[in-house]
Amino acid sequence: MERIRLIATSDIHGVVFPWSYADGRKRNSGLARIRNLVRVMDDDNTVVIDNGDTLQGSPLSFYHYAKQPQDVSPVTKAMNLIAYDYVNLGNHDFDYGADALFCHLDNCSGTCLTANVLYEGKPVGKRYEIREFDNVRIAFFAITTHFTPNWESPENVRGFTFLDAFETAKDIVAEIREKEKPDYIVCIYHGSFERDLASGMPLMEDTGENQGYRMLKEIEGIDIMISGHQHLSLNTKAFGATVVQVLDSARQVAVIDIDEGGIEAWIEPVLEAPDDELMEMLYDEENRCQEWLDQPLGTCDNDMTVTDEFEGRLHKSQVITFLNKVQRDVTGADLAANALFLGAIGFGHTITMRDLVSTYVFPNTLCVKKINGRILKEYLEKCAEFWDVENGKITVSPAFEIPVPLYFNYDMVDGVEYTIKVSNPVGERIVSLTRNGVPVRDEDTFTFCINNYRAAGGGGFNMIKDIPDIYQGQTSMVEILASYIMEHQNVSFEEQNNIQVII
Numbered sequence: 001m002e003r004i005r006l007i008a009t010s011d012i013h014g015v016v017f018p019w020s021y022a023d024g025r026k027r028n029s030g031l032a033r034i035r036n037l038v039r040v041m042d043d044d045n046t047v048v049i050d051n052g053d054t055l056q057g058s059p060l061s062f063y064h065y066a067k068q069p070q071d072v073s074p075v076t077k078a079m080n081l082i083a084y085d086y087v088n089l090g091n092h093d094f095d096y097g098a099d100a101l102f103c104h105l106d107n108c109s110g111t112c113l114t115a116n117v118l119y120e121g122k123p124v125g126k127r128y129e130i131r132e133f134d135n136v137r138i139a140f141f142a143i144t145t146h147f148t149p150n151w152e153s154p155e156n157v158r159g160f161t162f163l164d165a166f167e168t169a170k171d172i173v174a175e176i177r178e179k180e181k182p183d184y185i186v187c188i189y190h191g192s193f194e195r196d197l198a199s200g201m202p203l204m205e206d207t208g209e210n211q212g213y214r215m216l217k218e219i220e221g222i223d224i225m226i227s228g229h230q231h232l233s234l235n236t237k238a239f240g241a242t243v244v245q246v247l248d249s250a251r252q253v254a255v256i257d258i259d260e261g262g263i264e265a266w267i268e269p270v271l272e273a274p275d276d277e278l279m280e281m282l283y284d285e286e287n288r289c290q291e292w293l294d295q296p297l298g299t300c301d302n303d304m305t306v307t308d309e310f311e312g313r314l315h316k317s318q319v320i321t322f323l324n325k326v327q328r329d330v331t332g333a334d335l336a337a338n339a340l341f342l343g344a345i346g347f348g349h350t351i352t353m354r355d356l357v358s359t360y361v362f363p364n365t366l367c368v369k370k371i372n373g374r375i376l377k378e379y380l381e382k383c384a385e386f387w388d389v390e391n392g393k394i395t396v397s398p399a400f401e402i403p404v405p406l407y408f409n410y411d412m413v414d415g416v417e418y419t420i421k422v423s424n425p426v427g428e429r430i431v432s433l434t435r436n437g438v439p440v441r442d443e444d445t446f447t448f449c450i451n452n453y454r455a456a457g458g459g460g461f462n463m464i465k466d467i468p469d470i471y472q473g474q475t476s477m478v479e480i481l482a483s484y485i486m487e488h489q490n491v492s493f494e495e496q497n498n499i500q501v502i503i
Contacts, residue, residue: 003045004258005043006257006258007047007048007255008246008255009250009253010051011051011228011229011231011247014056014061014062016031016058016060017274017282021293028251029270030270032279033270033271033272033275034253035078035278036272036273037270037271039275041268047085048086048110049084049087049140049188049226050084051088051142051226053228053229054087055100055101055104057361059357061073062363063293066479073103073104074286076107077281077282078278078281079110080107080110081275083110086140087110088113088125089125091147091152091229094148096156097155097156098119098156098158098159105124113129114126115142115143116144117162119160128172128175136258137180138183139186141169141176142190143188143189144189144191145165145209146163148162150465151458153472155474166215170218173185173220184263185222188226189212189225189228191211192210192228193210193227194209194211194212197213197236198236212225212227216243224241224263226254230245231248231404232245233267235266246267251269252269254266254268294353296350298488299349300351301349302493303318304319304347305345305347309340316496318496320412320414321493322491323360323477324338324414327366328414328415333447334415335376335416335448337413337414339407340410342408343358343361345359351485351491353482363476365452365472366451366477367455369455370448370470372442373433373445375467376440376446377430377433378463379411380430382460385399386409394501416434416435416498417434417498418430418499418500419432420500432500452472455469
């Protein structure tokens, strides 16, 4: 038996070129490097797989869909040059809507495997595929977290149906085993693990977003699971299956070799030199993107730079005050909330598009809900879970750092004043909540502007997800910010220090 090799990426998030858009520094990441890495490791018995969250996440992809959405994405072109065999869908691949997704799939040379996503009642991709290598039969199937509609703007998933990922996997494995009699079954799952694979201890609230542990434990016949979504670096065995997952942004690939000795897997960092042919093919769009990123939009005399993210969350960076101000100004809402995203750089005196896309890194839209004081306090109590106390000092709760950073789930709200007492039990940490100095009562009502992810309950904010939207925007927050800054030219605001976090 000749060796069979699987090479898998996941959660590329639009990263093609090997440098940072914030400061230009080289990075060991990107599809340009992956092409040469695949070349080194590829042979006639190699299958190259991508596990979704491909189209969204980089300034280049943001620029593409802002300026020329009807064209084939540079990410799609790069993947074709790498010659992917199979592609799965990730939840963020719906961020730019159906037209963008189908443009990618229709022009991608790899076969779309998607067993649990339908469009207008028809499968988006193949249910599964059998590959034979020297009389060794391998079945490949792919599924996507069915939680996707809970995060997406409704127009982006209109017409799509997301079947339960666990139930689909269970049915399809049974079907494959009965009909195909494969030697190996490979599950490509854009989702991750609700429990620790070794101990079985819960890692998060079991909402159905991640079902990998249950799949491996309860579905007999999965030999290899290529997981994703949580951006973990993982290579392990669980319930007899080989399980891999890689970091986001094309920083790693998973390699799985199958031969007479069984299955061997490892995680390979993306260290190869970037491929010149791939970069030259996309240089024109990249250069236009770079020029666009450096366009000055306006100025601000307030200090909105972020030099210490921890301090920026503990003492609320004024960039959050500004983001909340913009949301309140453009929607007329009483309150607004934002998180300080991982790696946010903030804004200096002159603000460029590069600053915006490096600080607000998601293509979120805005929603406004009408809430009461009781719901607001529940919301703030959920935010307060972010903090912990260790050795007499305020720290970030391990639940927001392990297994992956969840800093985007700590919102800071403007329009009210409140105090978080971290040493109090969870659910009893908001010890003061006022609006303009007046205590907030349960029956008080407010309009509250948040992003579409949070409005759908993303991050465990279940207290708000079923409250109807009274406004639902279609424009991304980055576009809103750019328009606001260009309209005002010089933006200024009264700095707000309305949040106290105490022991």
